[in-house]
Amino acid sequence: MQVKLIPLQAHGDERGSLVALEEGKNIPFEIKRVYYMFKTNPGVRRGFHAHKTLKQVAIAVRGSCRFMLDDGRERVDILLDNPAQGLLIESFMWREMYDFSDDCVLMVLADQLYDENDYVRDYEAFISQVQEG
Known part of the structure; x- marks a missing residue:
């Protein structure tokens, strides 16, 4: 499985730091x-x-958390702890987030509006669909 961490350029000086998020x-x-x-x-x-x-980019804006990503064949564990780095989560990827630090703020950008019909909430159904697919 290919996991893509997106570098987000941080700009800063003695006043602090800024990261701009721009589609495209x-x-x-x-x-x-x-x-x-x-x-x-x-x-x-x-x-x-x-x-x-749905596709998403997850960013730990503050603090840290871990992601377990599973494509139905392989699992990977990723630590998000850098506000200048985003985790690209492609469609049809099982995800679990855990080990949140007390101060964690996890921001997620999505390419679609909320749609309950887009969710697969049962892991066995997810695995079945991967094997069919």
Whole structure:
């Protein structure tokens, strides 16, 4: 499985740092939705789904968390702890997020609006669809 971490150029000086997110430049799709998670309780795992067509870029804007990505054949574990780096999550990729630091703010950019019909929330159904596909 190819996991792509996208470098996001940080600009800064003695006043602080800034990262610009631009579709077609450092974000490889049209941005239709942005959401973020914060104050995740200790020991909580999130995600537990795949998307049929949706693509996302996840950025740990503050703190850190881990991603487990599974394409139905291989699993990888990725630490996100750099606000100047995004994790590209292609469609039909099972994801679980965990090990959130107390201060973690995880921002996600998506190429589509929310659509419950795009979700695969059962891992066995996900594996079946991968094998069919």
